[in-house]
Amino acid sequence: MEEFRNPDYKELNNTIVGQAPTMIQIKRNIVxxxxxxxxxxxxxxxxxxxxLVARTIHKLSPRTDQPFIKINSAALPTNLxxxxxxxxxxxxxxxxxxxxxxxxxLADSGTILLDEISEIPLPMQAKLLQVLQDNEFSxxxxITDTKIDTRVLAATNANLSEMVxxxxFRSDLYYRLNVVSIHIPPLRARKEDIGxxxxxxxxxxAARxxxxxxxxxxxxxEQFYQYSWPGNVRELQNFIQGITVLGDREGLYEKMGNNGPVSVFLNGQRAARPGSTVASGSVTRRSLKKVCKEATRKAETEAIVNALFHTRWNRRKAAALLKVSYKAVLNKIKEYGIEARYGELLKKE
Ligand SMILES: Nc1ncnc2c1ncn2[C@@H]1O[C@H](COP(=O)(O)OP(=O)(O)OP(=O)(O)O)[C@@H](O)[C@H]1O
Ligand SMILES: [Mg+2]
Structure with missing residues (x-):
């Protein structure tokens, strides 16, 4: 078998995890x-x-010692x-x-990844096509053209042929980019890889x-296999990181289901629910007002931490998810000491 003789597969299997038939085929194509x-x-x-696939292609290529440069087309306005x-x-x-x-x-002799290629505005698509055809640009x-030897990879999560x-999206650019395509199926279509x-x-x-x-x-x-993982491998990765750092406890996965987002529960405790928020022994010794305040604080902290976890500490996006103003989120983060307690985890990757 080619897979056993070729050392590239060892490298591949350590970086791109997956044994589903579609993933095995993708790995063969990558090599x-x-x-x-x-x-x-x-x-x-x-x-x-x-x-990950783009970086691996570069790594296994003869260009491996040259730069791998990524450009995110969605992040920038046309002139920039x-x-x-x-x-x-x-x-x-x-x-x-x-x-x-x-x-x-910068990517000369190396590889350039045009990420989110569907976001490139039409006028820029024309210029890009010219560069890809002539291997030179100005x-x-x-007033002069520069010759380049750059390998081009493009990535998209949009349906480019539909956009054409x-x-x-320009059809000529589409055909120029789509010389060969690799389609990575969603995680829900290769559940055998979840384990x-x-x-x-x-x-x-655990090591980190x-x-x-x-x-x-x-x-x-079993719940993992049933869940649809809309955020795919990244969502699974984030979730496992949450388990490792925050700790796995009974009920940690209770919210997991196809109807709701994966939730990371603080200290392994369940989310506060109306009427069942506080340990019964202590309720009797505290005023109802205080009980209410503590429950709110706990539930709000959890919701904010979850939103920040999913948005990787993007507080504006978290505010949008929570349907409150940016300022309100900043105030709560401060009031509940969220940055000091969870900042290290939430700001990672
Ligand atoms: N098969 C896999 N084996 C190991 N790790 C993986 C695998 N697939 C994805 N990952 C990890 O999941 C995370 C997301 O992957 P990546 O950034 O390549 O996704 P993407 O398709 O480019 O996502 P986006 O469209 O949001 O940019 C990365 O940390 C990556 O290392
Ligand atoms: Mg990406």
Missing amino acids: RLSKSDVTILISGESGTGKE LESELFGFEKGAFTGAFQKKPGKFE SLGS CEGR LLCQHFLKIY HGRDHTLINKRTM
Whole structure:
């Protein structure tokens, strides 16, 4: 079997975890395609591992010692995107005090990943196509062309062929990018990989946080198999990290179901529910007002931590999720001491 003889597979199996037939085929394609310079379009839902696949292709390629440069097309407005991709000369526009190389130039001899390619505005699509066809470009303000030897990979979680039909993406660029495609299926379509992925992440996070290897019980694993993982491998990874750091307790997975988001419970305790929030022994000794205040504090802290966990400490996005103002979230974070208690976990990756 090719898989046993080729050392690339050992490297691959340590980085891209998965034995589902579709993943085995993807790994075979990665090994084969990494040796050529062909342009590849990598598609798949968010969190399925598109960037991981792109980085692995680069790593297994003859370009491995050269740079791997990623550009996120969605993050930048058109004019900035152009200068990010192609750079500019000194004096090209007001404020261009010195020459700045673009990502294509930085990736010369290496690989460039055009991430979220569907977000590239139409005028930029034309320029990009030209660069891909001619292997040369001119930076802003330059009168000469620069030759480049950059391998191009593109990633998308949108349906590009549909966008072509709707006139939102240039068909010629689509065909130029889509010389070969790798489609990564969502995690719900390869549930047999969930167990392996859990082991993989448990090992990583136990080592990283100096914790014992957490064991996941049978009932929980069954829930994992039933859950649809809309955030795919990234969601599973975040969840395992949460278990490792915050601790696994009974009821930790209770909220998990196809109707709601995965929730990380603080201190392994359940979310506060109306009427069942406080340990019964202590209720009698406290005023109803105080009981209410504590329950609110606990439930709000949990909701905010969950939102920050899912948005990776993006407080604006967390505020949107919680349907409150940004300022309200900032105040609560301060009031409940969330940054001091959970900041280290929530701000990671
Ligand atoms: N098969 C896999 N084995 C191990 N880790 C994986 C696998 N697939 C994804 N991951 C991990 O999951 C996380 C998300 O993967 P990645 O960033 O590549 O996804 P993506 O498809 O680019 O997502 P997005 O569309 O949101 O950018 C990363 O930390 C990655 O290492
Ligand atoms: Mg990505």
